[in-house]
Amino acid sequence: MTADAVVVGAGVIGASVALELAKAGRRVVVVDKLGGPGLGSTSASSSVVRFNYSTLDGVATAWESMHHWTDWANQLDGHPEEAPVARLLRTGLVMLDAPVAPKDRVLPMFDQLGIPYEVWDAAELAARVPGIDTGRYWPPKRLDDEAFWAGPTGQLGAFFSPDAGYVDDPQLAALNLADAARRKGVTFLFRHEVSAVRRANGKVAGLEFADGQRIDTGVVVNVAGPWSSAMNRIAGVCEDFTISVRPMRQEVHQVPAPPGFNSEDRLGPVVADLDLGIYVRGAPGDAMLVGGTEPECEPLQWLDDPDDVYPYPTAAVYEAQLTRAARRFPKLTIPGTPRGIAGVYDVASDWTPIYDRTSLDGFYVAMGTSGNQFKNAPLAGRFMAAIVGAVEDGHDHDSEPLRYVGEYTGAAINLAAFSRKRPVNTASTGTVMG
Ligand SMILES: Cc1cc2nc3c(=O)[nH]c(=O)nc-3n(C[C@H](O)[C@H](O)[C@H](O)COP(=O)(O)OP(=O)(O)OC[C@H]3O[C@@H](n4cnc5c(N)ncnc54)[C@H](O)[C@@H]3O)c2cc1C
Secondary structure, X not given: OEOOEEEEOOOHHHHHHHHHHHHOOOOEEEEEOOOOOOOOHHHHOOOEEOOOOOOHHHHHHHHHHHHHHHOHHHHOOOOXXXXXXXXXXXXXXEEEOOOOOOHHHHHHHHHHHOOOOEEEOHHHHHHHOOOOOOEOOOOOOOOOOHHHHOOOOOEOXXXXXXXXXXXXXXXXHHHHHHHHHHHOOOEEEEOOOEEEEEEEOXXXXXXXXXXXXXXXXXXXXXXXXHHHHHHHHHHOOOOOOOOOEEEEEEEEEEEEOOOOOOEOOEOOOEEEEOOOOEEEEEEOOOEEXXXXXXXXXXXXXXXXOHHHOOOOOOHHHXXXXXXXXXXXXXXXXXXXXXXXXXXXXXXXXXXXXXXXXXXXXXXXXXXXXXXXXXXXXXXXXXXXXXXXXXXXXXXXXXXXXXEEEOOOOOOEEXXXXXXOOOXXXXXXXXXXXX
């Protein structure tokens, strides 16, 4: 088998990359060791769409991507009217004040890009988010620390980002992109595990699969999610990365929402609560999802191999995350049996993704998505198609990084921000917020 380009990974970002490469006229094959699109880390995603990131390019990427989600069916070129389509639910995001992500760092970037927001004091926060405790508890503490149970040391404000929200079904979003890619002629090979990258004359020549089959191609894009570092090791392309990437286990729990959090016609907002070390959002069935934001007091669950992940929620993380959530929403009830999922982030050392070429000609990466790039899948595909197109035409993206201009917002995004060789992003919150 031959292809102009092979994408390794059929998650939401892999499917987006495949679609954009096909739109650029390439004959594309996507390979995935699982049985369908979006079954890797995409399937565990909370799929929050928000714009607060630590760099202007990060903010601009998320803001531009939101417009793609808003116009999703049209983005899919020929999507049959009767077929299901993922939807962005615009619930807004409430970002509680926390020293680790101060609003005076983010809001000037919102101003620069024209992103609407409202600044709320504690009274406004209490009025706008039913049932919330506006107390300040910073820094986050473990449950076995007596200080966890102490009263608040002050009151919190927040900023509200009305255009934020979440996509209702992350796996469906990946399937939508895969179907659009198929309509453009992309071939998907499921249950094919890449085991080797073949080289010839210092360039990519093809891939080999675990069952001994092979495919010839001059372009490979590694979009293997939490398996991306392993794929880079297979390809032998790690030596010039300034950013390291490792898989990390995460749990997201689902509980009945506290009264009034979801209203009859609208699910509750995303509440990013770095003051206590969690985030929450509404979910269908009058539920609430609760995830973590890597508070310093809790051990991080690094994995050597994502396939070794314990796939069920654990009592310890459930208790920690839900007790924090119940502190913020005192009317929350915590069922005795944990319910939720365990997923794996592909964490870059500065929680910022890598969209780039590598030292091996023809081998590209869209990786290090750090639990925060579902929302940017529409642009990640476009970034990679632009990089592959330019580099294959002889452009030196390392010394003259490309700029991408947003179709909807006109924002110019400097792709050097996502380089494998960038200086580590010291503005990062060191958490999933990027
Ligand atoms: C619990 C959780 C919550 C999240 N919440 C959010 C959020 O609220 N907002 C947000 O923006 N982002 C969020 N994210 C991050 C987001 O979901 C990911 O960044 C995104 O889904 C990654 O997509 P992907 O296509 O790169 O990878 P994946 O979906 O992981 O796909 C990678 C694919 O590569 C395949 N693969 C790997 N190795 C091989 C191989 N050797 N051969 C063949 N195939 C291979 C795998 O089978 C897999 O299907 C969250 C992630 C998790 C885990």
